Structures are given as C-alpha cells and as structure tokens.
Amino acid sequence: MSQFASRRLPPVPEEAASFRERMRNLRHLGRLLAQIWRTSRFLTAASIGLRLVAAVQPVAMLYVGKLIIDEVVRLSGSPAPGSTLAEWWASGSLNTIAVLLLIELGLVIGSDLLSRLTGLADSVLGELHSNTVSVELMAHAARLDLRHFESAEYQDRLERARRQAAGRNALLSQIFGQAQDIITVITLGAGLFVYAPWLIALLPLSFVPAIWGETRFNTLAYYLSRGRTPERRELEYIRHVGASAETAKEIKLFGLGGFLINRFRTLAQTIFVENRRIAIQRAGWGALFAAIATLTYYGAYGYIVWRTITGAFSIGDLAFLSGSFLRLNGLFQRILLGFTSIAGQSLYLDDLFSFFEIEPTIVPPAHPKPFPQPIRRGVEFENVGFRYPDTDTWAIRNLSFTLAAGETLALVGENGAGKTTIVKLMTRLYDPDEGRITVDGVDLRDMLIEDIHAHIGVIFQDFIRYSLTARENIGVGRIELQDDMDRIKAAAEQSLADGVIAKLPLGYEQPLGRLFNKGRDLSGGEWQKIAIARAYMRDAELIILDEPTAALDAKAEAEVFARFKSLAAGKTAVIISHRFSTVRMADRILVLENGAILESGSHQDLVALGGRYAELFDLQAAGYR
Known part of the structure; x- marks a missing residue:
C-alpha cells in the first residue's frame, strides 16, 4: 500500500462544540x-x-x-x-x-x-x-x-x-x-x-x-x-x-x-x-x-x-x-x-x-518616504539576515553588498544559494530579520510597498501565462497604462515579442492560452518574450530578471540580452541566470553559496581568480565543446 x-x-470529534x-x-x-x-x-x-x-x-x-x-x-x-342560487x-x-x-x-x-x-x-x-x-x-x-x-x-x-x-x-x-x-x-x-x-x-x-x-x-x-x-x-x-x-x-x-x-x-x-x-x-x-x-x-x-x-x-x-x-x-x-x-x-x-482577520506583517510606515527617482547612489544590503517563516535555517546571513546606480549585477550560485531570496527582499516581498536594505540611503521599510513595486520591474522564471489577450498580457506590467498601445508596442519591440505577436491572427487582440475559445498557445520561449515585455512596459528605475531566458534557445537568448544591455543603459539591473553566456554581460557578478558572497567581480576577474566561478564556467563551457 x-x-x-x-x-x-483527522478523526471526527465525538463531542459537539460547547454551547x-x-x-x-x-x-x-x-x-x-x-x-x-x-x-x-x-x-x-x-x-x-x-x-x-x-x-x-x-x-x-x-x-x-x-x-x-x-x-x-x-x-x-x-x-x-x-331552491336556486338566484333565490339565495x-x-x-x-x-x-x-x-x-x-x-x-x-x-x-x-x-x-x-x-x-x-x-x-x-x-x-x-x-x-x-x-x-x-x-x-x-x-x-x-x-x-x-x-x-x-x-x-x-x-x-x-x-x-x-x-x-x-x-x-x-x-x-x-x-x-x-x-x-x-x-x-x-x-x-x-x-x-x-x-x-x-x-x-x-x-x-x-x-x-x-x-x-x-x-x-x-x-x-x-x-x-x-x-x-x-x-x-x-x-x-x-x-x-x-x-x-x-x-x-x-x-x-x-x-x-x-x-x-x-x-x-x-x-x-x-x-x-x-x-x-x-x-x-x-x-x-x-x-x-x-x-x-x-x-x-x-x-x-x-x-x-x-x-x-x-x-x-x-x-x-x-x-x-x-x-x-x-x-x-x-x-x-x-x-x-x-x-x-x-x-x-x-x-x-x-x-x-x-x-x-489575518493581517499583513509587512506594514506601511507611519511617515513614508518616496522611492528615489532616479536612483543616484544605488541599493545597499547592510548585514542582512533572513529566515523563511517556520524554519530555523538562515537563507542568507550577514550579507552586505552594494548595487550601484546604473550597474548591471548578476547573481550566480547553485539552487538554494539565496539568489531569489535576495530578489524577494529587494522588492520587499519579505522584510529582513537582521540588518537593512536601502535605496540611496533610505530604508525600504520607510517606503510604501506600492511605491517600491511601482519603481521596480521584475520577471521571475515562473511568470504567469495569463489567459488574456496579447495586449493585456503585456499591459499588466503597468496596469494603469494597459490601454496605451504605443507603450505596449514599444515594450513588445524591446523584448522581441513583436515578432511573436505579428504571427498571431488577431495580433495584439489575440487571446493567449487554450483555456478559452479562439485562444492560441505559445511556445515557452515566445511566452518568455511576452513576459519580458512586461518589465519593459514598467519602465522602472530598477529591473530584475530572475532566470528570464530559461526557455529560450542560445540564439534567442543572445538577441534578448543584447537588446537588454542597450536598453538598460543608465538603469540599475539585477540578473539571475545559470547561463554564463548571459552572466558574463553583467558589469559585476556575485557568486553566492549558502546565503553568503563567495566571490565578487567581473567575468574576466572571476575567471582569472580560478575559484568557484571559474570552475562552474569551465563545466558549462565543456558542454558546448
């Protein structure tokens, strides 16, 4: 069995609830x-x-x-x-x-x-x-x-x-x-x-x-x-x-x-x-x-x-x-x-x-400060520690680093190293248990959550494939501008999703997915381009891509990141990827292990160092020889 x-x-209670x-x-x-x-x-x-x-x-x-x-x-x-009714x-x-x-x-x-x-x-x-x-x-x-x-x-x-x-x-x-x-x-x-x-x-x-x-x-x-x-x-x-x-x-x-x-x-x-x-x-x-x-x-x-x-x-x-x-x-x-x-x-x-009656634990401050616009100095983690609820293991501990304004930072590490946890903390989906995270010196806990999210564009690997039209799938990136077709088309062009949409019978009004009538499903890579367009739709000061090209082939990935590199100029960006062809495009790379920074530097610096990054790079490169 x-x-x-x-x-x-669970056993059925034999006694009824008290009066x-x-x-x-x-x-x-x-x-x-x-x-x-x-x-x-x-x-x-x-x-x-x-x-x-x-x-x-x-x-x-x-x-x-x-x-x-x-x-x-x-x-x-x-x-x-x-004797008759009339007489009565x-x-x-x-x-x-x-x-x-x-x-x-x-x-x-x-x-x-x-x-x-x-x-x-x-x-x-x-x-x-x-x-x-x-x-x-x-x-x-x-x-x-x-x-x-x-x-x-x-x-x-x-x-x-x-x-x-x-x-x-x-x-x-x-x-x-x-x-x-x-x-x-x-x-x-x-x-x-x-x-x-x-x-x-x-x-x-x-x-x-x-x-x-x-x-x-x-x-x-x-x-x-x-x-x-x-x-x-x-x-x-x-x-x-x-x-x-x-x-x-x-x-x-x-x-x-x-x-x-x-x-x-x-x-x-x-x-x-x-x-x-x-x-x-x-x-x-x-x-x-x-x-x-x-x-x-x-x-x-x-x-x-x-x-x-x-x-x-x-x-x-x-x-x-x-x-x-x-x-x-x-x-x-x-x-x-x-x-x-x-x-x-x-x-x-x-x-x-x-x-x-369940109340959120991440609450807005009594006197909120605005999210810096534009970001002038950068994002800083100061001795940050975090444990997920109901666990005793630290996901990250004593973590300190600075993401400079206009810098593209890549996070590298095996599964469980703390990469996605950093993204969740940076977007204030969680608050750290120790230390603090600041943007231009302002603690994230001193800002409105809505304000933080409005200025950060994030695409996770497990993004949602909405059973909506192509236009709406991109428009959710900034929902208040979902009817702005010029902005939607610009975002699609930047993410290379415009080529995908051009093949659809109804174009931007084509329902996606197979849940409803007339819906057209897309390949994994095509969906990923639609999702990346949401980040461009947001036009945020800080862009975070968590395994954004996992479903793309090598050629499509190179095209997407070449476009991303040019479009992200002047913006602050974080990239998480297991592909070193993507990572090497970053200005700086953090190698994470067990929630701590093991190595830090550019691709050339880390390869020359001959440490963990170089080892992982050689292993992946060997697969292409």
Whole structure:
C-alpha cells in the first residue's frame, strides 16, 4: 500500500462544540448582515418588508377559513330562502360567505405574489452578495504578504474562505426567513392561547429532540469538513493534474492516468466513508424524532376533536385550532432547527471572517518616504539576515553588498544559494530579520510597498501565462497604462515579442492560452518574450530578471540580452541566470553559496581568480565543446 493510501483522515470529534463556542461564533452573523446591507440597501429592505407582510398571512388564512366554516354550518342549519342560487343570492344570505371567499382568494393570490417577489429579491441579493464577498476576498488576499501564500496552513484557510464566499448565499434567505417565522409563530400562538393555552406546552415535546440531533450533526459535519481541508485541496489538485492541457503530454507519455485515478479514488473513498457514517446516523435519529413530533401532534389533535364533539368548540374552531397547532408545530421545529442550522453555518462563517482577520506583517510606515527617482547612489544590503517563516535555517546571513546606480549585477550560485531570496527582499516581498536594505540611503521599510513595486520591474522564471489577450498580457506590467498601445508596442519591440505577436491572427487582440475559445498557445520561449515585455512596459528605475531566458534557445537568448544591455543603459539591473553566456554581460557578478558572497567581480576577474566561478564556467563551457 502506498504512503498516500495508508494516510488517515483527522478523526471526527465525538463531542459537539460547547454551547459557549457556538454562541461566540454567532457574532459573525452581525458582520454578515452588515455585509448584506452594504451589498444593496434597497434589496435588503425589500426582502425584509415583504417577509413582514407575509408573516401575518398564515393566521389570516386560518381565521378566514374558520369564519367560512362557521358561516357554512350556520347557513346549513338555517331555513333555506329558496331552491336556486338566484333565490339565495337575492335574499342576501350569501353576502357574508361571498365576502369571506373573496378575502380568502385575495390572501391566496397575495401569498403567491409575496412568495415570488421575496424569491426574486433574495435571488438577486444573493448573487450580488456572492460577488461582493468574492471581491472583498480577493482585495484582502492582495493585501497579505508573500509569506502567507507560501504557507500550507494559509492555503488551507484560503481554500475554506473561498468555499464559504460562494456557499453561504442560502444563509441570507434563512436568516430573513427566521424572522418571518417568528412573527408568524407569535400571531398563531396568540390565537391558540385564547382557546387552549395548555396545548402550547406540548410543542416543546415535538421539536426539542430534533433540535438536539440537528445541533449535534451540524457541528460534527463542520469539524469533519474543516479537518479534511488539506485532503480536499489535494483532491482538487489531482483532479486538475489528471485533466488539464498543461499536464496532458506528460500524463500520457508516463502513463500516469491509472496512478492518478487510483490516488484520487483512494482519498475520495475515505472521505465518502466518513460522510456516509454521519449521514446514516443523522437519518436514523431524524426518523425517531419525526415520529415523536407526529405522535405529539395527533395527541393534541385528538383533544381538539373531543372538545368539538362535546360542544366546547365549533367546527370552525376545530379547523382553526388543528391548523394552528399543526403550523405552530412545524414553525417551531423550523425556527429552532433553523437556529441550530444558522449556528452551524456560523461555524463556516468563521472560516470566512477569520480569513479577513489575518493581517499583513509587512506594514506601511507611519511617515513614508518616496522611492528615489532616479536612483543616484544605488541599493545597499547592510548585514542582512533572513529566515523563511517556520524554519530555523538562515537563507542568507550577514550579507552586505552594494548595487550601484546604473550597474548591471548578476547573481550566480547553485539552487538554494539565496539568489531569489535576495530578489524577494529587494522588492520587499519579505522584510529582513537582521540588518537593512536601502535605496540611496533610505530604508525600504520607510517606503510604501506600492511605491517600491511601482519603481521596480521584475520577471521571475515562473511568470504567469495569463489567459488574456496579447495586449493585456503585456499591459499588466503597468496596469494603469494597459490601454496605451504605443507603450505596449514599444515594450513588445524591446523584448522581441513583436515578432511573436505579428504571427498571431488577431495580433495584439489575440487571446493567449487554450483555456478559452479562439485562444492560441505559445511556445515557452515566445511566452518568455511576452513576459519580458512586461518589465519593459514598467519602465522602472530598477529591473530584475530572475532566470528570464530559461526557455529560450542560445540564439534567442543572445538577441534578448543584447537588446537588454542597450536598453538598460543608465538603469540599475539585477540578473539571475545559470547561463554564463548571459552572466558574463553583467558589469559585476556575485557568486553566492549558502546565503553568503563567495566571490565578487567581473567575468574576466572571476575567471582569472580560478575559484568557484571559474570552475562552474569551465563545466558549462565543456558542454558546448
């Protein structure tokens, strides 16, 4: 059995959450209602107003029905004014019953209209609210630090929040429906109390057991779902890898289809077994509690029938009381089950709102200083040390160097030497744990993050291939200028992407990728030229290219960097590359090892030194001989 198959899911808690914990989670309902109100005040008010009117409709229907029955009984016991409808109508005997029937008809039509209008308001409000939550979720995620996105725990929390952003819309109708049912219960209870007060005492017997069951199983289902978040994310990952255009070639060539299917089936079956166990228990207990509720209702119904036989109640009273008790029984169960359901839903709301409570650790300064424009002296690392979160190993330590203004600096070293970590710190995606990083003497921590990013153009090796048009793929380099075609075309020309775009049927308006209709995919090298154009689109003071030509052949790489060298004149640049044909074009090279500078100098200096750089250069050069 594989390691994956032998893994066990987190145990389902046998005890429900404490009452205090469930009540504490209800605080999120206030935040939800405020969020709904922000979404649309008009639709929120309309939904509440319609439900207030609909809340008194059931007792009105029952009471009008009672009056109709009593009037029918009275008329049937009175002398007939004639044998035809015309004679009855002419006598005026049917006036009262006709008015009552018209009132009942109006109530029925009004009930249907209210229901449809309420459903319409809730449907539109629910969709708007889903969009509002999704926007707020993306906005908050954009505020957070890179450290959050590189954390598995954060990814679990983000996944739970995403599910709740799209899955809590039914809660809107549920909360408003609860208020409507409470008003209806009050009106029905008042009528029932007038005739037979003690019948109300039977109601708890019918719904309290069901409430206990629902509370328990709602909570168990939540904690099982929460504990399964990593497994659910893995399921989605396997589902994506097993059926996506990006992985299709390798899946077929390596014959991985069966492996992925078995892995998916094993995990899905384990989750299914846990869900089935709770579903079976819930169904069994639910049937028992439903039987108790039914017996309670028929006991009360039998008492009302007996009192009617003895003459204490009229036939209309019988209809009104039995109908009221039946509705009250159902409403009480619905209210309390709804309350426990809302309490259970509030546990899921905690997944959403607790995500909004995550605060970024890289915060703007109280009195920010502007990013130097242009850079006159350079960027300086002063005894910088950094460890990634939840690790004890220093990625870099006691690192000091200066990137002079207008200089092109190359970073060389094996994987894990600290090259990309330097870029993350230089762009303030992370803050150093020790030392400081300055631009013209100003600490990066004294600048606004947005200002830093606006003046630095970065292209990583794992750049995003946006399923957007070619124009938009370049325009994201400076999003506020995405409609500036002159600038976009200039950036494409500088990165040699213009030749790629010229071959596309729709040119700059050609959708890229195969995700959507009419999309055209590009080769790795073509995509890389599009990505490099984003850096030129930015026209930043500091340009950073992290393995920018990894997907290019030697000829294309030479063309790109010859162009880059001429265009970067007067700008400050950092290049990370494993190809020494690229590195040797830099003004200065830093050779990194274990987060420290091992060697520093120009290509000629380092080759003459005969150290680590020379060794790596000779190894790579030997591959071309």
